Amino acid sequence: MRTGHSRRLSRRPGVMDALHPQLILTSGRFGRQQMRLYRSTYQRIFATLMLILRNPTAAEGATQEAYLRAFRAWGAWKQDAPAEAWMYRIALNVAFTHRRRERLHEIGEVLRRLGRPKEPDPSELDRPT
Numbered sequence: 001m002r003t004g005h006s007r008r009l010s011r012r013p014g015v016m017d018a019l020h021p022q023l024i025l026t027s028g029r030f031g032r033q034q035m036r037l038y039r040s041t042y043q044r045i046f047a048t049l050m051l052i053l054r055n056p057t058a059a060e061g062a063t064q065e066a067y068l069r070a071f072r073a074w075g076a077w078k079q080d081a082p083a084e085a086w087m088y089r090i091a092l093n094v095a096f097t098h099r100r101r102e103r104l105h106e107i108g109e110v111l112r113r114l115g116r117p118k119e120p121d122p123s124e125l126d127r128p129t
Contacts, residue, residue, distance in 0.1 A: 034071050037083050042067075045091045052095040062098050066091035 045066065049059040070077075070090045077086055 033083075034074065037070075037087060038067060041084055041087055045088065048088075049091060049095045052092075053098060058098060059095075062094045063091065066094040069094065 042063070046059055046063045049062050049066075050056065053059045053062060066087070070087050077083060
């Protein structure tokens with residue numbers, strides 16, 4: 001499904017930008033197998049990540065990140081395992097990582113609001129109760 005001209009999308013390495021799925025697939029970077037996998041699994045993976053993340057924007061971002069990770073590591077996929085299961089596992093890992101970071105951020109916000117704990121008074125520690 002190539003058009004008459006092949007235009008590569010410029011990207012900074014390591015940056016997960018918010019590219020539309022069709023732009024990713026038609027950028028010439030991925031082959032027919034990846035496109036087939038994307039089309040056959042996208043809805044189910046997105047729905048699963050929605051259940052985990054409970055946020056459409058976060059689920060969309062995590063879904064895109066999962067496909068980008070999978071397609072970049074396509075050569076590491078073992079042909080004896082189903083590509084769908086491999087893709088699903090990558091997507092779950094991305095979602096769990098997202099949730100972990102989100103919780104750490106929330107904990108950091110609570111700690112920032114509460115401030116540092118007060119140092120105990122040494123004279124209070126020596127008193128018998």
